[in-house]
Amino acid sequence: MGWKEKFISKAGREILIKTVAQAISTYSMSIFKLPNSICDNINSLLAKYWWGQTQAERKLHWINWRKLCMAKKGGGMGFRDLHAFNLAMLAKQAWRLIHENHSLFYRVYKARYFPNCSFMFAELGNNPSFVWRSLLAARDLIREGSRWQVGDGRSIGVFTHRWLTHTPVPLNDAPPDMKVCELIDHDSRQWDRGKIDAMFSPQTRNEIMSLSLNNLNSQDSVCWMETEHKNSPFGQLIR
Template identity: 30%
Template sequence: MQSVMIPKGLCDEIDVMIRQFIWGSTSDNKKITLVIWDSICQPKSHGGLGIRSLHDHNTSFVMKLRFKLVTDYSSLWVNVLRSKYVVQGGLPESLSRGQYSFLWRSLSNIWPLIHQNLLWSVGDRRNINCWKDSWVPNVGPLYKKIACNSSLDMDCSLSDMVTENAYWNLDFFLLWLAKDIIH
């Protein structure tokens, strides 16, 4: 469960068994549910029992692995997977699924969810793609905000957008983006 995506149907079946256990039901003897299930799934601090959906729990485990694959270059398993599946530095737009291991297929299935929820911390600006990576809060990738990109280098890093004096090149951004995004 921590390294592969379990089929949603199987997760739902196990969730049903958990519900039956909580209510004391069996397949022959159904009990009345006294509280709505969403209330029970709330955290204990909000009055629930803290029970999680198995599918959501499985997804969060695999997302954690995927996040490590993107950010942790010191772990052996990260270096092995990056080398085996030829993932260069930075954040790829997609992952191939083909005839790969169960772990890699699980990571590639969850990739769109990771990609849309990941926000880069700027740091030294070299590893961030200016247009394709999400680095501006609540905006997403900037290429989606550009009106016309015929002569724009979509593979430039964020460090290319800084002047020699270490200031943002706002004139360049103003050519391609709306003022409300820049300010």
């Protein structure tokens, strides 16, 4: 906010905001979920700087900051939405707890917080660290944007897991803890059409029958469904 600030163009302000101001907190956001008040305060400071406001004056903000955080092709400036960016960075760490089962990071957290289950079903536990609380907050984002991919079907609950595009609709009473493997004819290595036809509505039946069973020898896995870059989830949030 010195005398040099008066000579910086809009392009220069954009570069400073993106490469300096919004980059400083990247490391912290990849470990901790920052309080919303802190993110709002940072956004407020950046908005004031963008519109050329100094401590001694107030200038009109012609466009809402949320609009400026949209991509340029959508009419914004491509600034980071710090709330979404924070969750995206934490979700990338949580994604490692799902797929990188041989890393030291995974072994330490599994021994401490979820020794008897997977990360997707872990609970908060007693005396949790702030890092663990932050990872669980990001897990909710993963649940919303991911889906289970059928392998051997032993880990997926028919009614308790998200593995279809809609909630399965049964035609009659079915065990609530039924596993997907119970719908597979392991002799023919195909779906048990007779059981599926008798248990589910036409919509559910057709979607189940359309799923491939090429990975019966592997375990079920979680796949990110919101973008086409499955090996790099949340890429659209991190600009």
